Each structure stands twice: as structure tokens, then as C-alpha cells.
Amino acid sequence: MISYQQVTKRYGKSPTPAVNNLSFTVNPGEIVGFLGPNGAGKTTTIKMTVGLTRPDSGHVLVNDIDVQKNPLAVKQIIGYVPDSPEPFGRLTGREYIRFMADVFKVSKEERERRIPELLARFDLEDAFNDKLSGYSRGMKQKVTIIGSLIHNPDVWILDEPMVGLDPKSSHTLKETMRQHCDTGKVVLFSTHVLEVAERLCDRVLIINHGQLLASGTIDELRQQKGGGDSSLESLFLELTAQ
Numbered sequence: 054m055i056s057y058q059q060v061t062k063r064y065g066k067s068p069t070p071a072v073n074n075l076s077f078t079v080n081p082g083e084i085v086g087f088l089g090p091n092g093a094g095k096t097t098t099i100k101m102t103v104g105l106t107r108p109d110s111g112h113v114l115v116n117d118i119d120v121q122k123n124p125l126a127v128k129q130i131i132g133y134v135p136d137s138p139e140p141f142g143r144l145t146g147r148e149y150i151r152f153m154a155d156v157f158k159v160s161k162e163e164r165e166r167r168i169p170e171l172l173a174r175f176d177l178e179d180a181f182n183d184k185l186s187g188y189s190r191g192m193k194q195k196v197t198i199i200g201s202l203i204h205n206p207d208v209w210i211l212d213e214p215m216v217g218l219d220p221k222s223s224h225t226l227k228e229t230m231r232q233h234c235d236t237g238k239v240v241l242f243s244t245h246v247l248e249v250a251e252r253l254c255d256r257v258l259i260i261n262h263g264q265l266l267a268s269g270t271i272d273e274l275r276q277q278k279g280g281g282d283s284s285l286e287s288l289f290l291e292l293t294a295q
Contacts, residue, residue: 055077055113058114060110061075063109074264081237083255087257104127115208157204167202174225257270
């Protein structure tokens with residue numbers, strides 16, 4: 054579970070918070086899409102969730118653990134895919150995945166089972182022994198996704214994960230996200246591809262200027278806007294234009 058409790062974050066002396074009194078919850082077994090225009094505060098929120106940025110006020114809880122008070126405990130149960138993954142270029146794919154398994158204390162037996170399974174799922178076996186510096190953008194994305202899943206995290210957080218992926222890999226990622234959630238785990242991902250969010254998500258959060266504009270299923274958002282059968286794109290444009 055992820056719980057945001059009146060969280061605010063400013064950068065420098067900016068009079069406008071990047072995140073402004075933000076509160077929401079993501080429950081076990083949910084895929085939640087995190088939506089908003091560029092600069093809305095999505096990446097800042099995600100970085101506070103994974104412990105890369107500290108809020109100025111409020112509390113961020115992951116599985117009831119306060120990220121500020123016990124960041125290492127939180128990081129052990131999170132898998133994170135950043136918006137611009139740049140894994141260590143001097144390592145091979147094999148070395149990187151083994152390093153991630155070491156970081157998350159994955160047992161030898163577990164990694165011997167999970168690594169071949171994940172490599173096959175994302176079609177990365179042939180490049181596994183190549184240097185990451187020679188990987189394409191999409192291949193770096195895939196090896197980062199595998200690294201984020203190696204410990205089967207309770208909470209999987211992805212920032213624009215479809216960028217750089219070919220259609221087959223995007224389909225595989227969406228299937229993997231659903232399978233991960235179906236085991237009772239949490240998936241939170243940001244995206245600008247509203248069609249993907251509409252088809253995949255159990256619920257969406259829409260923010261702008263660091264504030265939560267709407268939270269709910271697509272049907273619930275439609276009811277909030279007076280009913281009808283509006284698409285998520287129409288709802289998003291109407292909400293963020295206000």
C-alpha cells in the first residue's frame with residue numbers, strides 16, 4: 054500500500070510548490086495510473102515515494118512504513134523504474150542483474166529461477182552478456198524493468214515505462230503489470246498514453262500544479278463530470294484545463 058498524507062514539496066525558493074498538500078492511497082491489488090501534464094508533479098511524487106526526494110511536510114507511507122523515518126526498509130520492498138533509466142554502462146546485462154539481485158538480497162535459488170524467466174519474457178537473452186553501454190534505449194528500459202522485478206517487490210513503481218519500448222515489449226510489460234497486481238501487490242505508474250491508462254488501470258489519479266484533481270475508476274470520473282461515456286482523454290483535458 055502507498056499512502057500520501059498532506060504532502061508538500063518545494064524546490065529552492067519557488068513560491069509554487071511542485072507538490073501541494075497531496076493526499077491519496079494506492080491499495081494492494083490495484084494498478085493505478087498517475088496522470089498529469091508536463092510539470093504537474095508526477096515525477097517529484099514518485100521520487101518522494103521511493104526515497105530519492107524528501108517532502109517538506111506531510112508523510113509518505115509504503116506498507117505502513119514512513120519513507121523518511123525508515124528509507125532502507127521501504128527501498129527493500131519497492132521496485133522502481135525511473136523515467137530515464139541509465140544503468141551502469143561499463144557492466145554487462147548479466148553483471149547488472151546480478152548486482153540488483155545482490156542489492157535486494159535475492160537468494161541464489163530465487164535468482165536462478167527468476168532471471169531466465171524474466172530474460173525470456175522481455176526477449177533479452179541474446180544481449181545478456183553485452184555491455185550496457187551498447188544497449189539501445191529500449192534494451193536499457195527492459196534491463197531496468199528486469200532489475201526492478203528481480204526481488205518480486207510488494208510495490209512496483211514505474212515512471213513513463215512505455216517510452217522506448219517496441220509494441221511487443223509494451224504488451225509484455227502491460228501483461229506483467231497486471232499479473233503482478235493479481236498477486237495482491239501494488240503497481241503505480243505514470244504515463245502520457247491515456248489509452249493505455251484507460252485499458253489497464255483499476256483506478257487513475259490526475260494531478261496538475263502539484264494538486265490532486267481527481268481519483269477513481271473511469272466510470273467514477275464520468276459520474277463526477279455528470280455521467281455520459283466520455284473517454285479518459287476527454288475527462289483529462291477537461292479537468293486539467295480548469
